[in-house]
Amino acid sequence: MVININGATLNGIHGYPVSVEIHISRGLPSFNIVGIGGVAVKESKDRVRAAILNSGFEFPLGRITVNLAPADIKKEGTLLDLPIAIGILCASKQIYTDNLDKYLFIGELSLLGKLRDVKGALPIVIEGIQNNIKKYIVPKDNKDECSLVKEAKIYPCDSLNDAINTINDDNIKPYKIGKIKNDNSQYRIDFSEVVGQHSVKRGVEVAAAGNHNLVLYGPPGTGKSMIAYRIPTILPDITYEESLECTKIYSVYGDLEEGLIYKRPFRTPHHTATKIALIGGGAKLMPGEISLAHNGVLFLDEMLEFKKDVLEALRQPLENRSVTISKFSGSTKYPSNFMLVGAFNTCPCSKIQCTCSEYEKNRYLKKLSGPLLDRIDLFLPVDYVEHNHIISTEKTKKSRDIKKSIDKARKIQYERLKKYNITTNSEMDMPLVKRYCTLENGAEKIIKKIYNKYSLSTRAYTKILKVSRTIADLDERDRIYESDLIEALQYRKFIEEII
Numbered sequence: 001m002v003i004n005i006n007g008a009t010l011n012g013i014h015g016y017p018v019s020v021e022i023h024i025s026r027g028l029p030s031f032n033i034v035g036i037g038g039v040a041v042k043e044s045k046d047r048v049r050a051a052i053l054n055s056g057f058e059f060p061l062g063r064i065t066v067n068l069a070p071a072d073i074k075k076e077g078t079l080l081d082l083p084i085a086i087g088i089l090c091a092s093k094q095i096y097t098d099n100l101d102k103y104l105f106i107g108e109l110s111l112l113g114k115l116r117d118v119k120g121a122l123p124i125v126i127e128g129i130q131n132n133i134k135k136y137i138v139p140k141d142n143k144d145e146c147s148l149v150k151e152a153k154i155y156p157c158d159s160l161n162d163a164i165n166t167i168n169d170d171n172i173k174p175y176k177i178g179k180i181k182n183d184n185s186q187y188r189i190d191f192s193e194v195v196g197q198h199s200v201k202r203g204v205e206v207a208a209a210g211n212h213n214l215v216l217y218g219p220p221g222t223g224k225s226m227i228a229y230r231i232p233t234i235l236p237d238i239t240y241e242e243s244l245e246c247t248k249i250y251s252v253y254g255d256l257e258e259g260l261i262y263k264r265p266f267r268t269p270h271h272t273a274t275k276i277a278l279i280g281g282g283a284k285l286m287p288g289e290i291s292l293a294h295n296g297v298l299f300l301d302e303m304l305e306f307k308k309d310v311l312e313a314l315r316q317p318l319e320n321r322s323v324t325i326s327k328f329s330g331s332t333k334y335p336s337n338f339m340l341v342g343a344f345n346t347c348p349c350s351k352i353q354c355t356c357s358e359y360e361k362n363r364y365l366k367k368l369s370g371p372l373l374d375r376i377d378l379f380l381p382v383d384y385v386e387h388n389h390i391i392s393t394e395k396t397k398k399s400r401d402i403k404k405s406i407d408k409a410r411k412i413q414y415e416r417l418k419k420y421n422i423t424t425n426s427e428m429d430m431p432l433v434k435r436y437c438t439l440e441n442g443a444e445k446i447i448k449k450i451y452n453k454y455s456l457s458t459r460a461y462t463k464i465l466k467v468s469r470t471i472a473d474l475d476e477r478d479r480i481y482e483s484d485l486i487e488a489l490q491y492r493k494f495i496e497e498i499i
């Protein structure tokens, strides 16, 4: 008799169902797994044997053949331990169940028969649902991410025995996660702590409202990092779909400490980060910081200290909002739709009384190559706070209040753009910019002048219009006024200064 049981494997952030077929025949004892498996799958044999013995069962004598179908996709990881073990117990008639085909099994087994968590459980459940499998036996530590899929019935188990009991007990209720708390009250920092810097805060508000890329530049100690760290406190709450996308990426990356991602990611890679750490790749084609920042913020503090080739590598994912990583072992596509926030000092000495020559300063700033500069929408100069601001007792806007206007502006964008499968102004392409960025007469004249004077690239031109669109949205206006355009142009002064 051949036992057939549902398992799964992963490629990038996609799960693939794997049919685990087990056959035991008479003959000299042997245990073979066929149907390309990676190293971890081959090692599975020893773990499965020990786990079966240590769970109080016998390891059957005879020729055991495990076939992982389809044979043409490579199976990675330790996900298949549990279905293989259960299949062997069924095939050797040590356990009986009529329910086998209703479940999909995932989990790594310890030698003692305990079930260990695995990477990528969520994408597997998502794929399983598309293949009409409703019930999932998963390791306990994977339960929260899996329960994000509303249609799935999740049964968390902590051992092989627990899994066996669960499939035979109709009274066990599937796991449901409690309400996900995703409001911004969880942040312990607030924009109101930043004194002065009104124009910077306004620029940050515009950037956050339209999901525009932003850099903060100026002398050290002026609050650039402080401001950047407060950006998540004003971003709209993460939606269910976005949370699902992010959790998938973290699930594959194997970093889901809190079970799932319920707030926008804020990633802060150090300036010594390698290209692989930032973009993704490596032997296992893992997602990099740009994908871990998907639907959130990628903050590059001391941006000019990053290696030039690492910064350059950001260009393509910034444009495509996804990245495809290829290696001889295959290729994988990860989403990377993030808001880029950079901060840097304008000279390499980092002293308050700068001692750099003009030449040194220019050389330093040139690290931001033209094409990368073109992908940044707002450049905000951050200068020393004037003394009267420091001692002033005026109330500054709280994150909560800034977030309210951003939420409103985002809603307008969403309603306008949802039919194009995008949600924010920064994602508009040229035809959409043409359609939705209608300028008032005066504004039209100004942009024409600027376009000719600075011979703007098309990318720079559309960026100015997109930022103007966001400024008008913050004001809940359909048309773009002259003042909106002038404000958007202000945010590009840096480029004029260094070119």
Ligand SMILES: Nc1ncnc2c1ncn2[C@@H]1O[C@H](COP(=O)(O)OP(=O)(O)O)[C@@H](O)[C@H]1O
Pocket (backbone or CB within 6 Å): 193, 194, 195, 196, 197, 219, 220, 221, 222, 223, 224, 225, 226, 227, 343, 385
């Ligand atoms: N505008 C400000 N309001 C309140 N505190 C500030 C401000 N600017 C700087 N600080 C204080 O100075 C410290 C250093 O600022 P930081 O953000 O690290 O500067 P930068 O990144 O520009 O070098 C902050 O932790 C904060 O305590």
Ligand SMILES: [Mg+2]
Pocket (backbone or CB within 6 Å): 224, 225, 226, 301, 302, 343
């Ligand atoms: Mg800093």
